[in-house]
Amino acid sequence: MKRFDVMVSGAGCVGRSLALALARQGLSIALLPGKVAAPVGEDVRAYALNAASVALLQALKVWDAMPADAATPVYDMHIEGDRPGAQLDFSSWQQGVRELAWIVDAAALEAELATAVRFAPHIQIVDQPVPAALQALCEGKASQTRASLGVEFKNQAYGHTAIAARLVADRPHLGCARQWFRSPDVLALLPFNRPAPEQSFGLVWSMPEDRVPELLQASPEAFEAELNAATGGAAGALRLASERTAWPLSLARAEKFTGPGWALLGDAAHVVHPLAGQGLNLGLADVAALSRVLAEREGWRDLGDERLLRRYERERLAPTWAMGQMTDGLLRLFASDQAPLRELRNRGLTLVNTLTPLKRWLTARALEG
Numbered sequence: 059m060k061r062f063d064v065m066v067s068g069a070g071c072v073g074r075s076l077a078l079a080l081a082r083q084g085l086s087i088a089l090l091p092g093k094v095a096a097p098v099g100e101d102v103r104a105y106a107l108n109a110a111s112v113a114l115l116q117a118l119k120v121w122d123a124m125p126a127d128a129a130t131p132v133y134d135m136h137i138e139g140d141r142p143g144a145q146l147d148f149s150s151w152q153q154g155v156r157e158l159a160w161i162v163d164a165a166a167l168e169a170e171l172a173t174a175v176r177f178a179p180h181i182q183i184v185d186q187p188v189p190a191a192l193q194a195l196c197e198g199k200a201s202q203t204r205a206s207l208g209v210e211f212k213n214q215a216y217g218h219t220a221i222a223a224r225l226v227a228d229r230p231h232l233g234c235a236r237q238w239f240r241s242p243d244v245l246a247l248l249p250f251n252r253p254a255p256e257q258s259f260g261l262v263w264s265m266p267e268d269r270v271p272e273l274l275q276a277s278p279e280a281f282e283a284e285l286n287a288a289t290g291g292a293a294g295a296l297r298l299a300s301e302r303t304a305w306p307l308s309l310a311r312a313e314k315f316t317g318p319g320w321a322l323l324g325d326a327a328h329v330v331h332p333l334a335g336q337g338l339n340l341g342l343a344d345v346a347a348l349s350r351v352l353a354e355r356e357g358w359r360d361l362g363d364e365r366l367l368r369r370y371e372r373e374r375l376a377p378t379w380a381m382g383q384m385t386d387g388l389l390r391l392f393a394s395d396q397a398p399l400r401e402l403r404n405r406g407l408t409l410v411n412t413l414t415p416l417k418r419w420l421t422a423r424a425l426e427g
């Protein structure tokens with residue numbers, strides 16, 4: 059049987075991006091999509107992607123091939139605490155960047171990556187594991203191959219679930235993303251151009267899981283009433299434009315990202331709460347890092363050389379850990395009902411809002427991934 063350079067296991071956004079990136083180096087790639095689960099409906103999520111992710115997708119010739127209305131730039135971001143006046147604002151103009159992020163249709167991105175893979179030279183789709191110098195595991199958080207390698211995956215369920223949906227507002231979004239930290243739930247409205255140009259939002263509303271069934275089963279009118287009460291009309295009157303889907307949330311991390319002949323990437327290595335919209339950004343940063351490490355390897359080194367792969371691991375351990383801690387810390391700070399903590403977090407938001415250098419630093423970190 060042919061021995062490939064790399065077998066990429068898992069054909070989500072991270073797996074397909076990695077296959078494309080490595081094929082561009084001339085490596086022979088086997089892409090193992092695994093069992094395709096029966097679709098449970100359309101993926102109505104909209105991803106917030108940072109500049110580094112967009113640059114990677116551009117280099118892979120995926121970004122420019124996406125339909126124009128599948129990606130919407132974010133120029134402003136408005137965050138509110140749970141006390142009147144506690145707020146934090148970011149603007150692309152103030153930060154000296156063209157846009158703060160892009161909101162991307164999850165299904166459109168998956169479809170464009172799938173098309174690019176189909177036409178890429180050096181990538182062969184396989185239906186079972188094949189011999190390869192390196193196994194790149196991009197199987198998502200429930201990766202079985204990771205488990206079979208005996209790698210511990212510390213998974214801490216939040217007991218929170220995110221409801222995702224598409225919305226249409228009665229006025230333009232003006233490229234402004236909005237987020238409410240409303241103990242104990244976190245609600246984000248991501249400006250979007252589908253289905254209504256300039257007036258749509260992607261909703262990510264995370265809350266304790268016991269509240270979710272009631273909101274999923276509520277009539278559209280009753281759900282919209284709850285939503286409009288939560289957002290206070292700040293983004294206009296909102297109505298549902300899709301089904302509602304539920305995503306259980308957790309903080310999870312593999313004890314190590316590499317071993318002899320294998321590497322973990324994306325959600326197979328680390329899972330963070332979506333409140334900062336960074337999970338896929340971290341996964342795409344993994345792709346960029348592993349591709350670079352492999353491209354820069356000494357000529358005599360095998361692709362599966364553990365010492366080589368450790369360079370990738372060293373580069374990705376700290377930023378993925380920091381993002382997990384940051385999102386976890388924010389969630390805990392805003393989930394607490396204790397009066398001193400509530401005071402502290404609301405004052406914190408207001409204070410950060412006045413510190414331009416700190417805001418610039420935070421924006422730069424978010425743009426880099």
Ligand SMILES: Cc1cc2nc3c(=O)[nH]c(=O)nc-3n(C[C@H](O)[C@H](O)[C@H](O)COP(=O)(O)OP(=O)(O)OC[C@H]3O[C@@H](n4cnc5c(N)ncnc54)[C@H](O)[C@@H]3O)c2cc1C
Nearest residue numbers: 068070071072092105106197198324325335336337338339
């Ligand atoms: C509500 C919500 C909102 C989010 N919003 C954002 C956001 O705004 N910005 C952002 O950056 N991130 C966001 N994320 C995070 C993002 O969705 C994930 O980080 C990202 O999808 C992970 O991609 P992945 O390719 O690593 O894993 P997955 O998308 O889970 O893909 C893994 C693939 O591997 C396949 N597979 C599984 N087992 C095997 C096997 N044994 N063999 C072969 N294949 C296998 C699966 O079928 C699947 O196709 C959000 C997450 C949620 C839940």
